[in-house]
Amino acid sequence: MSNINFDPKKVAHYEDISRKAVFGYDQLFTMVLSLLVENQNETTNVLVVGCGTGMELTTFGKHMQNWQLTGVDPSQEMIRIAKANINDHGLNNRVTLYNGFVDSLPEEEKYDAATLIFVLRFIADDRKKLSLFKDIAKRLRTGAKLVLVDQYGDPSSEYFQEMFKAWGYFMKHSGVPSELAINIAAQATDKSLFTESGIIELLSEAGFTKATRFYNSFMHGGWVVQKI
Ligand SMILES: C[S@@+](CC[C@H](N)C(=O)[O-])C[C@H]1O[C@@H](n2cnc3c(N)ncnc32)[C@H](O)[C@@H]1O
Known part of the structure; x- marks a missing residue:
């Protein structure tokens, strides 16, 4: 079991606040x-890194x-809520959850796609961002x-x-x-920000x-890349 701490009260409101703070x-x-x-x-195997409360998992699964x-x-509290949401959507048979970091996943399993949504801002250091990208790349098939x-x-x-x-x-x-x-705005200008x-x-x-x-709205951006 792994854990990074989130205030359970804030986690419960996470989706509601995100809807108001992020356009679309x-x-x-x-x-x-x-x-x-x-x-x-x-059949497509998708790896959702930093799945939080399960927004990607329930939307994709539905x-x-x-x-x-x-x-x-890595957050126990997020995984707990994601589990409940997946259960509510009847997706237990198609979703596997891991409480931990990507490097704890077996490298033999190759995924067809991966997502990393609103996770990088928790990783300030560029070397750590790079090592996360490498951990994801190792688990993806070519293309x-x-x-x-x-x-x-x-x-x-x-x-x-x-x-801003x-x-x-x-x-x-x-x-x-x-x-x-x-x-929220103060966090957005801290040193985890990256340039395109x-x-x-x-x-x-x-x-x-x-x-x-x-995708682009104010200071939020979305990119798609391909594994070589
Ligand atoms: C803001 S939430 C986003 C959740 C979800 N992707 C969404 O957009 O609704 C960020 C999530 O990233 C997770 N996280 C933080 N550092 C991480 C890391 N190094 N690897 C994977 N997940 C991480 C946090 O525990 C948290 O659940």
């Missing part, structure tokens, strides 16, 4: 699965009857896609400052309590190519 939060998961579908009727899903997350979504940007740029300000107003008008919005060129370089070092940005 629910649809984003449908967008991600649409990017990963290769053949609608084929729409894609032939997908087998594996969720991994498999990885989808990555997170906050990004260069806080010293004018563009970032403009987007607008995002603050967006959260306010979407109903995020102001104190919480300040906390920086993250593409790390992904390429880890064995991924063909980076394409498919």
Whole structure:
């Protein structure tokens, strides 16, 4: 068993707050699965890294009857909620959950696709980001896609400052309590932020190519890459 700590009260509200703080939060998961579908009727093994409360697992499982899903997350509390959500959606027979980090998964099992959604901001250090990308790459078949979504940007740029300000107003008008919005925004400018060129370089070092940005809202970006 592994654990990184999350306040259980905050975890329970996580999805609600995310819906208000991230433009298109629910649809984003449908967008991600649409990017990963290769053949609608084929069995596809998908690895969901940092599965949290199970948003990817339940969305993918509901729409894609032939997908087998594996969720991994180091937080016991997140895994506990994900388990309950998967149960509620009747997806127990197609979802496997691991409480731990990607490097604890066997390397023999090769996945057809992977996702890493809103996880990188918990990993400040570039070497640790690279080592996570490498751990994922080792578990993917050649040609498999990885989808990555997170906050990004260069806080010293004018563009970032403009987007950051607008995002603050967006959260306010979407109903995020102001104190919480300040906390969320403060976290977003900490040192875990990456630039687009920086993250593409790390992904390429880890064995991924063909980076394409498919989503952008304020300071959130989404990319799809392919394992070489
Ligand atoms: C903000 S939540 C996102 C959950 C889900 N992907 C979503 O978008 O709803 C981030 C998750 O990443 C997990 N996490 C943090 N560090 C991680 C790591 N090194 N490897 C895998 N998951 C990690 C956390 O435990 C947390 O559940």
